[in-house]
Amino acid sequence: MKYITTLIAVKDMEKSKKFYHDVLGLEVVADFGANVALTGGISLQTADTWKDFIYKQESDIIFGNNAGELYFEEDDIDSFVEKLNSFDIEYVHPLIEHSWGQRAVRFYDPDKHIIEVGENMxxxxxxxxxxxxxxxxxxxxxxxxxxxxxxxxxxxx
Missing domain, CATH: 1.10.10 (Arc Repressor Mutant, subunit A)
Structure with a gap:
């Protein structure tokens, strides 16, 4: 058994590709139209095709449920937050310091998936x-x- 990727459903593939590239610096590894693989082990799938794969209606796909997150680490968290502030970002919370001392920020991607960027340990x-x-x-x-x-x-x- 080998873990391959995390796949998230997205409403607008082009908007999502731009977000993940511009905000997080991820590059497209493979683009199959309805499915796009990004660097870092993340894949995007259009919600329209995802619903068919899981035998559900598109209305059954619940965006913004706050039940998980994609986690990244950044060496220079202050510069990243400064960069982040130049985008129209909806924050879960601004830069905070956890009880163990790691600083982190959480925000939503265009489909309300939570992204956490923490300071490299x-x-x-x-x-x-x-x-x-x-x-x-x-x-x-x-x-x-x-x-x-x-x-x-x-x-x-």
């Missing part, structure tokens, strides 16, 4: 270390092991 660790925390204190703040922190610092995380 190695960058969180470096930020904590730069602020004067020890490896042990950083691990405690992250609710993680010292081994995890060391792995991230060594590029294995």
């Amino acid at each position: 190695a960058m969180v660790i470096k930020r904590f270390m730069k602020s004067g925390l020890s490896v042990e204190e950083t691990a405690e703040r992250l609710y993680a092991s010292v081994e995890y922190v060391m792995g991230c610092l060594e590029g294995r995380g």
Whole structure:
């Protein structure tokens, strides 16, 4: 068994391709018209064809149900949020800091699928270390092991 992709239904393929390219920097790997594969392991399928695959009516496809998200990480979260603000984006929430110290923003794509972009954990660790925390204190703040922190610092995380 091998995991291949996450597929999401979209109402307007061209609008979705533009959004995922312009906002998240994803490129089209394969374009079959009603199905498009993007870099990062995401595929878009037109809602019109998706309904037939799952033997449902288009009205049975529920957009904006807030039951899942596509998760990305970004090294420079501040620059990403600045870029994000240049788009007409509907936010789930603005940039926040989670209890473990990772900063993240959540917003909707054109079909109300939630997108989360979180700060790369190695960058969180470096930020904590730069602020004067020890490896042990950083691990405690992250609710993680010292081994995890060391792995991230060594590029294995």
